[in-house]
Amino acid sequence: MFQKIYQILYNHFGPQKWWPTTDNKNPKFEIIVGAILTQQTSWNNVEKAINNLKRENLLNPKKMLDIKNKNLEKLIQSSGYYRQKTKKLKNFINFLWNRYDGKVEKLFSQPIPKLREELLSVNGIGKETADSIILYAANKPIFVVDAYTTRIFNRIGITKERDYDEIQKLFQKNLPNDVQLFNEFHALIVKLGKEYCKKKPKCNECPLNSICSHSKNSG
DNA sequence: ACCCAGGTGGCCC
DNA sequence: GGGCCACATGGG
Numbered sequence: 001m002f003q004k005i006y007q008i009l010y011n012h013f014g015p016q017k018w019w020p021t022t023d024n025k026n027p028k029f030e031i032i033v034g035a036i037l038t039q040q041t042s043w044n045n046v047e048k049a050i051n052n053l054k055r056e057n058l059l060n061p062k063k064m065l066d067i068k069n070k071n072l073e074k075l076i077q078s079s080g081y082y083r084q085k086t087k088k089l090k091n092f093i094n095f096l097w098n099r100y101d102g103k104v105e106k107l108f109s110q111p112i113p114k115l116r117e118e119l120l121s122v123n124g125i126g127k128e129t130a131d132s133i134i135l136y137a138a139n140k141p142i143f144v145v146d147a148y149t150t151r152i153f154n155r156i157g158i159t160k161e162r163d164y165d166e167i168q169k170l171f172q173k174n175l176p177n178d179v180q181l182f183n184e185f186h187a188l189i190v191k192l193g194k195e196y197c198k199k200k201p202k203c204n205e206c207p208l209n210s211i212c213s214h215s216k217n218s219g
Numbered sequence: 220a221c222c223c224a225g226g227t228g229g230c231c232c
Numbered sequence: 233g234g235g236c237c238a239c240a241t242g243g244g
Contacts, residue, residue: 018225039226045242046225080241084227126227146225162234190225198223 001158002174005208006181009188012207016187019136022054028104030059031137035129036088037079048078061102064093088124095122108138116142127164135186141179143171144186148193155197155214 019034021027033053037046052075053059058067072086079085093102099118100106108115112134119130131144145167153159153167161167175181196206203209 035225038224040224040239041226041241042224042243044224045240048242078241080224081226081239082241084239088227124227128226132225144225148225186225194224200222 002171005156005211006175006185006188008207008211009192010184013188013191016184016191018183018187019132022050022059024054024059026060026104028108028137029061029064030054032092032104032133033059033064033089035132035136036092036124037076037085039081039085039129041080046079049076052076052078061093061096061104064089065097065102084124088122091122091124104137108140112140112142115140131168135179135182139179141177141182143168143175143182145171146186146190148197149186149189152189152193152197152208155201155212156208157213 019031021030021034024030030050034046034050037049050059056063056067056075058064058072058075069086069090072089073082076082076085076089096102096104096107107118110118115134115138116130119125119133120127125133128144128146131142134140134142135144145164150159150162150167154161159167159170161170171185175185192206192208196202196208201214203212203214206212
């Protein structure tokens with residue numbers, strides 16, 4: 001069922017090409033920054049912030065360490081929650097320097113469970129952000145769960161869980177352990193969610209409406 | 220004028 | 233273990 005849904009979404013929407021980065025010497029670092037900035041915020045707002053950071057040559061661990069909070073706040077203002085996100089970025093960068101000599105590759109050289117645990121120790125990095133970093137920056141196989149994932153799969157009727165780790169286990173149990181598959185599937189779920197499966201869904205046009213129990217009594 | 224976005228942590232019970 | 237809440241901009 002999981003693979004079938006993936007195929008339907010892929011055939012409908014095509015490849016999503018996540019995670020987008022600018023032309024940059026430190027794409028992995030840029031993905032980490034983007035993962036923090038996009039928390040509860042549209043990517044469009046994040047892109048503006050990323051472009052500002054890139055223009056100031058801040059998309060690397062050394063410069064990010066030195067910039068003053070007030071200046072960083074201004075550059076990322078468009079991404080919303082900008083005071084909080086400034087602290088989160090600083091929390092991460094301090095963690096990276098304190099424990100990994102400021103080297104993303106050193107952080108990523110650990111096995112997935114340890115890497116996840118390390119990322120989750122940073123205040124401001126929760127499960128979805130940690131897993132996004134592991135999947136899209138470190139290119140290691142872990143399934144990213146977000147609000148759309150929970151909503152869509154509960155509505156279809158194949159999950160009842162609410163707990164993040166339980167839903168993640170279900171996906172990983174029912175899919176091959178493949179980085180590219182996990183990459184594309186999560187992006188496709190976000191795409192479907194944005195277009196058809198908000199709180200006010202558009203079930204009639206939804207590519208999953210033939211298999212989704214929710215579509216029978218709404219939209 | 221609403222409603223929402225590629226969440227998280229803090230507080231309360 | 234959940235149920236609220238603050239956090240904040242920009243687009244529909």
